[in-house]
Amino acid sequence: MRLNPFRRRAFPGDARHWPGLFTATAVFFAYVYLPILILIALSFNENRTVTVWTAFSLDWYRMAFANRDIVGAATNSLIIASVASVSSTTLATLAALRMASNDRFLGKTGINAVFALPITVPEIVPAVATLMFFASLGFTFGLGTVIIGHIVFCIPFAYLPIRARLEGMDPNIGEAAADLYANPVQAFWRVTLPQLIPGILSGLVLAFIISLDDFVTTFFLGGAGSTTLPIYIFGLVRTGVTPEVNAISSLMLLLSLSLVSLSLFLGRDQNRKNGPG
Amino acid sequence: MKTSGSSSTRDSSSRQDRSAVAVKSVSKVFGAGAQAFRALDDVSVDIRQNEFFTLLGPSGCGKTTLLRLIAGFEQPTSGEVLLDGRDFSGKPPYQRPVNTVFQNYALFPHMTVAQNISFGLEMLGRPKDRIKAVTEEMLRLVQLEAMADRRITQISGGQQQRVALARALAPQPKVLLLDEPLSALDLQLRKEMQLELKRLQTDTGITFVFVTHDQDEALTMSDRIAVMNRGEILQVGTPREIYNKPQHRFVAGFVGEINLLPAETTGVNEFSIAGGGCLRSSEAAHVPVGGQAVLAVRPECIALSEPSDGSLTGVITNVVYHGTDTIFHFKLADGQELRARSQNNAARVQTFATGDQIGWSVDPASVSVLADDPS
Numbered sequence: 155m156r157l158n159p160f161r162r163r164a165f166p167g168d169a170r171h172w173p174g175l176f177t178a179t180a181v182f183f184a185y186v187y188l189p190i191l192i193l194i195a196l197s198f199n200e201n202r203t204v205t206v207w208t209a210f211s212l213d214w215y216r217m218a219f220a221n222r223d224i225v226g227a228a229t230n231s232l233i234i235a236s237v238a239s240v241s242s243t244t245l246a247t248l249a250a251l252r253m254a255s256n257d258r259f260l261g262k263t264g265i266n267a268v269f270a271l272p273i274t275v276p277e278i279v280p281a282v283a284t285l286m287f288f289a290s291l292g293f294t295f296g297l298g299t300v301i302i303g304h305i306v307f308c309i310p311f312a313y314l315p316i317r318a319r320l321e322g323m324d325p326n327i328g329e330a331a332a333d334l335y336a337n338p339v340q341a342f343w344r345v346t347l348p349q350l351i352p353g354i355l356s357g358l359v360l361a362f363i364i365s366l367d368d369f370v371t372t373f374f375l376g377g378a379g380s381t382t383l384p385i386y387i388f389g390l391v392r393t394g395v396t397p398e399v400n401a402i403s404s405l406m407l408l409l410s411l412s413l414v415s416l417s418l419f420l421g422r423d424q425n426r427k428n429g430p431g
Numbered sequence: 432m433k434t435s436g437s438s439s440t441r442d443s444s445s446r447q448d449r450s451a452v453a454v455k456s457v458s459k460v461f462g463a464g465a466q467a468f469r470a471l472d473d474v475s476v477d478i479r480q481n482e483f484f485t486l487l488g489p490s491g492c493g494k495t496t497l498l499r500l501i502a503g504f505e506q507p508t509s510g511e512v513l514l515d516g517r518d519f520s521g522k523p524p525y526q527r528p529v530n531t532v533f534q535n536y537a538l539f540p541h542m543t544v545a546q547n548i549s550f551g552l553e554m555l556g557r558p559k560d561r562i563k564a565v566t567e568e569m570l571r572l573v574q575l576e577a578m579a580d581r582r583i584t585q586i587s588g589g590q591q592q593r594v595a596l597a598r599a600l601a602p603q604p605k606v607l608l609l610d611e612p613l614s615a616l617d618l619q620l621r622k623e624m625q626l627e628l629k630r631l632q633t634d635t636g637i638t639f640v641f642v643t644h645d646q647d648e649a650l651t652m653s654d655r656i657a658v659m660n661r662g663e664i665l666q667v668g669t670p671r672e673i674y675n676k677p678q679h680r681f682v683a684g685f686v687g688e689i690n691l692l693p694a695e696t697t698g699v700n701e702f703s704i705a706g707g708g709c710l711r712s713s714e715a716a717h718v719p720v721g722g723q724a725v726l727a728v729r730p731e732c733i734a735l736s737e738p739s740d741g742s743l744t745g746v747i748t749n750v751v752y753h754g755t756d757t758i759f760h761f762k763l764a765d766g767q768e769l770r771a772r773s774q775n776n777a778a779r780v781q782t783f784a785t786g787d788q789i790g791w792s793v794d795p796a797s798v799s800v801l802a803d804d805p806s
Contacts, residue, residue, distance in 0.1 A: 326537035329504055332524040333531045334551035335602065344550075348541045 197400035214401040227386035238304035239361035246312035254320040272310045281374040295377030303375040304365045311364050312357035319353025359417035449516045451638035452478040457510030470496040472662040483632045485641045487649040488659035494642045503527045515605050529606040530599035538583045545579040551602035569597040589620045609641045646686045658682045680801050683727040690769045692726040706763025708743040712798035725801040732797035733771035735789050742790035747783050
């Protein structure tokens with residue numbers, strides 16, 4: 155505070171000096187993260203009754219991995235998330251490359267706005283609409299319909315980081331590649347794509363997590379044999395929360411955190427390398 | 432004057448005489464309708480083999496557009512660009528034997544210094560050992576051997592500049608295009624790089640086409656300069672011709688400081704100036720006797736003295752000391768202000784003060800006659 159001699163006394167609007175700021179912040183973080191910490195702790199509880207702690211044990215994890223239904227649901231989740239994230243990221247990359255070119259075409263601004271729309275539309279709306287659409291086409295509900303639904307709502311999440319990356323790129327670099335005898339195909343593979351990779355990876359991870367976590371779309375578009383982990387956990391909780399649920403939830407949290415950390419790590423690493431020299 | 436008047440009138444089949452770049456009546460219009468902007472207007476110029484050629488002009492004069500047309504990033508609206516005698520109209524940049532040094536360098540940030548330099552050779556499909564040898568040679572040429580495996584962001588701005596140069600020179604282009612490559616460097620580094628660029632051009636024998644708005648840079652490095660304004664080439668000549676014999680009012684004013692004196696032609700090379708008195712030029716006037724002309728005189732060509740009979744006279748209005756020289760501002764009888772530059776030499780210091788009556792004279796060889804057009 156005293157480091158800067160030119161700093162005047164705090165003015166009333168300065169957020170740093172609002173009364174009760176520290177308390178409110180502490181309450182906020184406790185409210186958000188304490189239940190999660192308790193859930194993780196209880197997943198290591200030996201006692202069958204969820205709320206009473208007796209001793210440390212890995213029994214619930216062992217039971218979860220032995221449960222064929224859980225393993226099946228986890229497998230479904232991973233299949234859906236993998237296919238949906240890879241497909242949506244591929245489509246989003248192509249879209250971002252086209253939208254980033256500096257020519258104008260009819261409806262470009264409109265298309266740009268519509269890309270982000272699925273993020274703001276309540277998920278239930280497209281889920282129900284897609285359900286009715288697939289039903290009228292006579293589709294059999296299952297993994298296939300869930301994957302199609304997931305690809306659609308994952309596209310904007312994959313698109314945004316890729317687009318941001320493209321906008322941060324030096325527009326002269328494509329010209330420099332062409333000037334150095336790279337034809338458009340070579341310029342794409344050797345110059346554009348390598349620089350886009352961090353954006354693509356962020357998009358991929360984001361889409362994967364969003365898909366892994368999804369309940370509404372999966373619930374509406376799923377069928378026999380397409381139960382995912384969120385759907386399975388929902389079913390379990392209806393008959394009472396068991397420590398087994400805590401164990402599965404903790405594992406999902408671990409997976410999500412690892413993926414986000416990975417994408418942050420990759421993004422930051424590239425930023426450092428590409429920062430102003 | 433729109434053409435260079437180069438030596439291409441001789442036997443054009445001889446390789447020495449063939450121009451490296453021939454721009455023939457090129458126009459470039461951006462946009463259409465009411466928003467159309469004519470960036471280049473019927474420009475023709477011949478750039479010779481092994482020449483350091485500079486396009487000089489203020490921003491928006493069309494110099495960068497002309498460079499981009501040669502590189503192939505833009506296509507001319509009309510006219511054609513010949514490279515080494517061959518028509519490359521409609522060919523994309525990757526099929527043209529020219530390389531560009533970009534204003535912001537446009538280096539590939541995901542590659543090392545050496546990978547950047549070898550990129551063009553790889554794209555040309557040169558054998559591996561040849562690529563390696565040339566890359567090493569280029570690193571040596573720009574004195575960056577120690578930096579070969581560094582990332583682009585781990586080197587300084589001046590070093591990035593050298594990498595951009597080496598990358599563009601490595602494929603040994605017929606013509607190297609440089610788009611204000613020194614503008615991002617500080618003054619000291621820029622002075623060094625000016626000399627270095629000239630050395631590289633002499634050593635490699637590659638034709639350099641250099642774009643700048645900095646007249647000092649143009650005068651220092653160029654074999655020939657084309658001064659551009661509003662999409663036209665006004666004059667092409669050696670730095671000495673451009674500086675000493677400007678043929679156009681804009682050229683006179685843009686390159687260096689100059690005094691412009693309205694005058695009436697009284698003889699083949701005699702002029703009566705509005706402020707009273709007579710000036711001679713060694714140039715014959717291209718203005719008929721009795722016609723209006725503008726005389727251009729560099730401040731350093733005006734000699735001041737004590738007033739004497741028959742000499743031109745004036746009154747000192749301001750004296751500005753610049754270290755290496757002193758600028759004397761003085762006024763003629765009709766109120767026109769002129770400037771005279773006098774080198775500060777300990778052995779011969781001119782000491783005039785504000786308000787002093789002075790006499791002044793100019794060697795006829797230092798007087799240029801410009802047509803009295805308002806542009």
